[in-house]
Amino acid sequence: MKKALITGITGQDGSYLAELLLEKGYEVHGIKRRASSLNTERVDHIYQDNHEINQKFFLHYGDLTDSSNLTRILKDVQPDEVYNLGAQSHVAVSFECPEYTADVDAMGTLRLLEAIRFLGLEKKTKFYQASTSELYGEVQETPQRETTPFHPRSPYAVAKMYAYWIVVNYRESYGMYACNGILFNHESPRRGETFVTRKITRAITNISQGLEQCLYLGNMDALRDWGHAKDYVRMQWMMLQQDVADDFVIATGKQISVREFVRMSAQNVGIELEFTGAGMNEIATVVEITGDKARGVSVGDVIVKVDTRYFRPAEVETLLGDPSKAKEKLGWVPKITVEEMCAEMVENDLEKAKRHALLKAHGYSVSVTKES
Ligand code: NDP
Numbered sequence: 001m002k003k004a005l006i007t008g009i010t011g012q013d014g015s016y017l018a019e020l021l022l023e024k025g026y027e028v029h030g031i032k033r034r035a036s037s038l039n040t041e042r043v044d045h046i047y048q049d050n051h052e053i054n055q056k057f058f059l060h061y062g063d064l065t066d067s068s069n070l071t072r073i074l075k076d077v078q079p080d081e082v083y084n085l086g087a088q089s090h091v092a093v094s095f096e097c098p099e100y101t102a103d104v105d106a107m108g109t110l111r112l113l114e115a116i117r118f119l120g121l122e123k124k125t126k127f128y129q130a131s132t133s134e135l136y137g138e139v140q141e142t143p144q145r146e147t148t149p150f151h152p153r154s155p156y157a158v159a160k161m162y163a164y165w166i167v168v169n170y171r172e173s174y175g176m177y178a179c180n181g182i183l184f185n186h187e188s189p190r191r192g193e194t195f196v197t198r199k200i201t202r203a204i205t206n207i208s209q210g211l212e213q214c215l216y217l218g219n220m221d222a223l224r225d226w227g228h229a230k231d232y233v234r235m236q237w238m239m240l241q242q243d244v245a246d247d248f249v250i251a252t253g254k255q256i257s258v259r260e261f262v263r264m265s266a267q268n269v270g271i272e273l274e275f276t277g278a279g280m281n282e283i284a285t286v287v288e289i290t291g292d293k294a295r296g297v298s299v300g301d302v303i304v305k306v307d308t309r310y311f312r313p314a315e316v317e318t319l320l321g322d323p324s325k326a327k328e329k330l331g332w333v334p335k336i337t338v339e340e341m342c343a344e345m346v347e348n349d350l351e352k353a354k355r356h357a358l359l360k361a362h363g364y365s366v367s368v369t370k371e372s
């Protein structure tokens with residue numbers, strides 16, 4: 001039975017990857033951080049405690065900033081595969097916490113690689129690094145492929161650039177099976193609430209139920225190549241099943257703007273929006289309502305506005321990936337379109353919003369977190 005160790009198992013990708021590996025018969029170990037409140041919601045459905053027989057799923061307390069902890073976990077687990085998904089993964093937050101982001105995202109990767117080497121596991125343990133399209137930043141070529149030069153535009157992207165190159169370096173220096181998946185944005189109902197797609201689907205569904213009045217966004221012109229996390233974790237596993245380690249771009253090859261994602265989300269609850277104004281003054285007004293999903297809004301309501309607080313000191317305006325290499329060499333193609341993914345996210349958030357609205361209607365106090 002193969003053993004895998006996943007950092008960031010409590011995150012979006014970590015939870016989908018853990019499910020996939022358990023299905024494939026792996027023993028799955030994950031590193032979770034100590035938090036003052038429970039942070040395992042995304043993996044609670046696959047959690048097994050140590051009283052169960054044939055336990056296949058294990059969680060270890062740990063942190064990418066703690067070398068001794070990482071070394072001890074690797075020594076105990078002796079994994080065949082390590083998936084380094086743990087990170088301070090929010091680009092805007094990295095401008096607020098640049099040093100911490102570098103420590104976790106850049107140094108954390110080095111700590112893991114060094115621990116593998118220190119324990120003499122470099123010929124046994126295969127290593128996957130969660131690299132990112134943010135490396136391309138100020139894009140030098142469209143679409144972006146494995147050979148496109150990097151120009152990172154945030155402390156997050158700069159930290160991930162170090163991680164990318166240290167992975168390549170350990171592969172070249174020590175013959176480690178270590179590879180980078182250069183993943184473009186991928187989302188799901190499990191996406192963190194402060195990333196733009198989930199922020200939009202939560203707010204639109206809350207607004208549709210009368211729980212919120214207005215969604216405030218930053219740069220709605222930003223263009224992204226959005227895929228589904230389930231498709232992307234399949235590729236993370238595939239990358240570690242090859243004879244020779246290599247780096248791959250993982251993307252859909254299509255892009256839409258943040259504005260289009262708002263429009264699409266609203267349409268999924270029967271709201272037709274008209275966008276007027278530009279830049280800081282852009283707004284979206286409800287011009288038509290169909291069906292019975294959006295009971296909390298009326299025609300004429302302004303439900304989207306711009307708040308400059310969400311603008312970033314340096315923006316990545318456009319990202320579009322070319323996944324040809326992954327298709328040709330690994331036979332990987334994404335199965336879920338952005339339209340299908342958006343519909344799934346809206347459906348999931350609409351269920352939650354309806355439950356909240358029902359509780360509110362029966363006199364229970366409901367707090368809807370809006371800050372993101
Ligand atoms: P999430 O933000 O959902 O998950 C990040 C995970 O890292 C969480 O489990 C988090 O723990 C954990 N983590 C954060 N800080 C530390 C730390 N100091 N030590 C150990 N673990 C830590 O990210 P995603 O699942 O979306 O992304 C997975 C990886 O892929 C990340 O590295 C991200 O940068 C990268 N990536 C993501 C893309 C995307 O579009 N989703 C695209 C390209 C790359 P906790 O739950 O406690 O916060």
Ligand code: GDR
Nearest residue numbers: 089091132133134184185194195196197217218219222310
């Ligand atoms: P990104 O994702 O920065 O691409 O990083 P995010 O969803 O945060 O932003 C995408 C684009 O939307 C614009 N935007 C807003 N973003 C947020 N979060 N909140 C807003 O209110 C808002 N308004 C507009 C942003 O400016 C940006 O252009 C994600 C993360 O998962 C990284 O870890 C990963 O490496 C990259 O994707 C690929």
